Amino acid sequence: MLLYFTILFLVVIATAIAAIELTNLIWVLVAFATLLTEIALFYFSLGFPLLGAFQLAVYAGGVAILVLFAILTIGEREEEKKESKLAAGVAVAVFITGVIASVWTGLHTKPYLDISLQEIGKVFVEKYALLVIPLGFTAVGIIYGAYYLLSKKLQGEE
Amino acid sequence: MKFTQEPMLWFLLVSVSLLAIGVYGLLSRKSILKMIISIEIIVNGANVGLTAFATQHGADGIILAFFAIALAALEVAVGLTLLIILARKYGITFPEKINNLRW
Numbered sequence: 738m739l740l741y742f743t744i745l746f747l748v749v750i751a752t753a754i755a756a757i758e759l760t761n762l763i764w765v766l767v768a769f770a771t772l773l774t775e776i777a778l779f780y781f782s783l784g785f786p787l788l789g790a791f792q793l794a795v796y797a798g799g800v801a802i803l804v805l806f807a808i809l810t811i812g813e814r815e816e817e818k819k820e821s822k823l824a825a826g827v828a829v830a831v832f833i834t835g836v837i838a839s840v841w842t843g844l845h846t847k848p849y850l851d852i853s854l855q856e857i858g859k860v861f862v863e864k865y866a867l868l869v870i871p872l873g874f875t876a877v878g879i880i881y882g883a884y885y886l887l888s889k890k891l892q893g894e895e
Numbered sequence: 896m897k898f899t900q901e902p903m904l905w906f907l908l909v910s911v912s913l914l915a916i917g918v919y920g921l922l923s924r925k926s927i928l929k930m931i932i933s934i935e936i937i938v939n940g941a942n943v944g945l946t947a948f949a950t951q952h953g954a955d956g957i958i959l960a961f962f963a964i965a966l967a968a969l970e971v972a973v974g975l976t977l978l979i980i981l982a983r984k985y986g987i988t989f990p991e992k993i994n995n996l997r998w
Contacts, residue, residue, distance in 0.1 A: 741896050742905060750912055753936050757920035757929065769932055776939050779909070782898045783946055788957055792942075795964050800935065800971050807928065807975040811982040824922030828915045835911030843904035849950045852957065860954040865962075872962065876969050883973050887980060 745782075749775045762808045766801065773797040787854060906947035913940030931974045938967045 752775065755768035773796040780789035913936055920933030942960045949956030 738896065738898065738901065742898070742901060746905075746909055749909060750916070753913055753916045756932055756936065757916060757924065762928065765929070765932065769935070772936070773939070776943060779906070779943060780946060782896055783906075783950055784897055785946060785949070785957055788946065788960055791961060791964060795968050796935075796939075800968055803971055803975050804928070804932070807979055810979050811928075821919075821923035824919050827922055828919035831918050832911060832915035835914060836908065839904055839907035839911055843902065843907040843947075846900075846903045847951055849899055850953060852949065852954050857954045857957055861958050864955070865958050868962070872966070876966070879969065879973055883977060887977060 741782075745775060745778060749779075766804055766808060769804065770797055770801040773801065784849065784852070787857070903947050903951060906943060910940045910944035910947065913937070913943065927974075927978050931971060931978070935967060935971065938963055 749772060752768045752772040756765050756772060759765045759768060773792065777789045777792040777797060780786075780792055917933045917935075917937035917940060920936065921930055924930055924933065942963055945956040945960045945963070947956075949960075
């Protein structure tokens with residue numbers, strides 16, 4: 738099982754780095770879609786098949802196709818690179834802080850809970866059902882706000 | 896294969912690694928597309944952390960991960976739409992040149 742986890746971990750890290758570092762956008766998309774699929778494998782292996790299926794459908798399916806559509810629309814082009822010493826420093830600081838926090842919180846592992854679909858549905862209805870309403874309004878606000886701002890500015894430019 | 900007794904620390908390390916890679920990409924890339932992909936990597940790292948905690952503390956983490964996935968998909972849709980419209984009109988994909996949303 739350690740070998741399985743290690744392979745998953747290495748593939749996830751390698752594809753994440755490839756998605757950031759590659760310059761050909763099609764290969765970036767391939768690495769990104771592989772990353773999303775491997776994360777779905779994590780969910781399946783942790784015993785949450787519904788979340789894994791949702792990840793595959795929404796992320797590895799929908800989002801990857803959206804990114805492909807965007808790449809094919811704007812065309813592939815080589816990108817300029819920024820000076821990245823500061824970014825690397827911030828990333829290393831985030832990583833070290835995260836590792837310390839992870840060791841702090843994750844050292845004592847209890848036996849895994851067996852969470853059924855019925856229990857997920859029960860917790861959702863009892864605790865989070867009302868949260869869907871403000872989230873829906875937020876989503877509509879984001880989409881309408883982006884459309885309004887952009888159309889207003891583009892009309893102003895013309 | 897199903898994990899049953901693996902230390903939660905392993906999954907938190909996956910989460911932290913994805914977070915650090917995403918932060919690096921967000922700060923070091925000029926392309927908006929790469930920045931959106933970096934944000935998605937960060938969100939996925941957070942989701943892995945949430946599900947790891949769900950194995951210990953109950954179903955709340957899974958439901959929050961569902962919400963995060965749905966909102967991230969929405970954010971990608973809006974971001975890519977803006978990117979396509981701006982790239983078609985101005986022929987650019989670099990964020991410092993896009994300043995027409997300033998008041």
